[in-house]
Amino acid sequence: MNTRGALIIIDVQVAFDDNKWGTRNNRNAEDNISKILQLWREKGWVVIHIRHTSDNPDSVFHPANKGFAIKEIVKPLDEEVIITKKVNSSFIGTNLEEYLRENDITTVVITGLTTPHCVSTTTRMSGNLGFTTYLISDATAAFGMEDQNGIYYEAETVHNISLATLHDEFATILTTEQLIYNCTK
Amino acid sequence: MNTRGALIIIDVQVAFDDNKWGTRNNRNAEDNISKILQLWREKGWVVIHIRHTSDNPDSVFHPANKGFAIKEIVKPLDEEVIITKKVNSSFIGTNLEEYLRENDITTVVITGLTTPHCVSTTTRMSGNLGFTTYLISDATAAFGMEDQNGIYYEAETVHNISLATLHDEFATILTTEQLIYNCTK
Numbered sequence: 001m002n003t004r005g006a007l008i009i010i011d012v013q014v015a016f017d018d019n020k021w022g023t024r025n026n027r028n029a030e031d032n033i034s035k036i037l038q039l040w041r042e043k044g045w046v047v048i049h050i051r052h053t054s055d056n057p058d059s060v061f062h063p064a065n066k067g068f069a070i071k072e073i074v075k076p077l078d079e080e081v082i083i084t085k086k087v088n089s090s091f092i093g094t095n096l097e098e099y100l101r102e103n104d105i106t107t108v109v110i111t112g113l114t115t116p117h118c119v120s121t122t123t124r125m126s127g128n129l130g131f132t133t134y135l136i137s138d139a140t141a142a143f144g145m146e147d148q149n150g151i152y153y154e155a156e157t158v159h160n161i162s163l164a165t166l167h168d169e170f171a172t173i174l175t176t177e178q179l180i181y182n183c184t185k
Numbered sequence: 186m187n188t189r190g191a192l193i194i195i196d197v198q199v200a201f202d203d204n205k206w207g208t209r210n211n212r213n214a215e216d217n218i219s220k221i222l223q224l225w226r227e228k229g230w231v232v233i234h235i236r237h238t239s240d241n242p243d244s245v246f247h248p249a250n251k252g253f254a255i256k257e258i259v260k261p262l263d264e265e266v267i268i269t270k271k272v273n274s275s276f277i278g279t280n281l282e283e284y285l286r287e288n289d290i291t292t293v294v295i296t297g298l299t300t301p302h303c304v305s306t307t308t309r310m311s312g313n314l315g316f317t318t319y320l321i322s323d324a325t326a327a328f329g330m331e332d333q334n335g336i337y338y339e340a341e342t343v344h345n346i347s348l349a350t351l352h353d354e355f356a357t358i359l360t361t362e363q364l365i366y367n368c369t370k
Contacts, residue, residue, distance in 0.1 A: 147349035
């Protein structure tokens with residue numbers, strides 16, 4: 001792996017602790033992201049925090065609500081970039097692509113919440129925009145969800161199939177352990 | 186539904202008849218797309234054909250290979266728009282967004298191949314770019330696929346969960362029958 005890549009941490013915000021989301025898989029995601037973040041900081045590599053916002057005062061992502069805060073475990077340092085977005089893709093309505101291109105960053109490592117929505121959409125666009133993209137399977141998580149017919153799919157199933165649809169087409173999927181091994185060997 | 190929307194038909198090309206793709210679900214997708222296309226033509230609404238291309242001469246999507254052709258069943262008329270893309274998203278490296286905005290089209294109806302890759306990615310970007318987006322569940326199809334650990338997921342499972350991850354977040358999911366009913370009532 002090109003270790004000059006940027007670490008992208010998507011939407012690791014207090015909002016996702018709200019009960020409204022239902023059952024989640026992989027409660028270790030934040031711990032794994034924190035381990036990767038620590039490595040990136042030790043190496044002095046670029047860290048980009050993505051934060052979701054909503055104009056709706058009732059939203060758990062509205063800046064006036066406590067859900068807007070980035071979780072303590074991955075709290076940004078003053079020198080780290082924070083990019084705020086209003087839709088799922090971190091590349092739409094933001095300067096993320098411009099920031100990566102201006103800083104000659106061609107490789108990104110994606111982590112965060114949630115696998116089927118913001119993480120999948122950002123990973124798809126990252127790959128399609130030509131960035132060499134790594135997605136860390138155990139540094140992301142999903143919630144269970146219903147389809148348009150009311151059929152419920154478990155969080156773990158949604159997570160696994162979301163990763164399968166990205167594998168080999170948009171990104172290289174690695175575990176936290178594989179990523180850290182590749183960056184430190 | 187706002188019936189002034191554009192019908193988008195993604196990658197219904199001979200290339201997808203190649204055995205390399207494995208087992209597919211919903212063999213009726215092309216028939217359903219053809220029914221919707223007939224309605225759109227009768228109404229005189231905008232039809233946009235998206236066609237995948239590859240610079241690699243060995244690719245089934247290379248213009249010199251027979252796979253590049255759009256299938257006869259949805260063959261474009263001379264007056265219909267054809268947009269050629271090189272990645273999964275119909276919005277990246279193309280003028281699709283510009284075309285829709287210039288023609289004051291705010292609603293799109295998405296059909297085509299395949300559910301987890303080009304259809305999902307285009308639907309996600311369409312919703313995130315602010316277009317009112319309909320995705321027609323039985324006018325798209327998936328192939329079975331392996332994840333990064335070699336675990337195989339059936340085409341029908343990939344298809345269903347791809348739709349579930351788009352439902353209510355990026356698009357309204359309708360069947361062909363529901364769409365036609367909404368457009369003709």
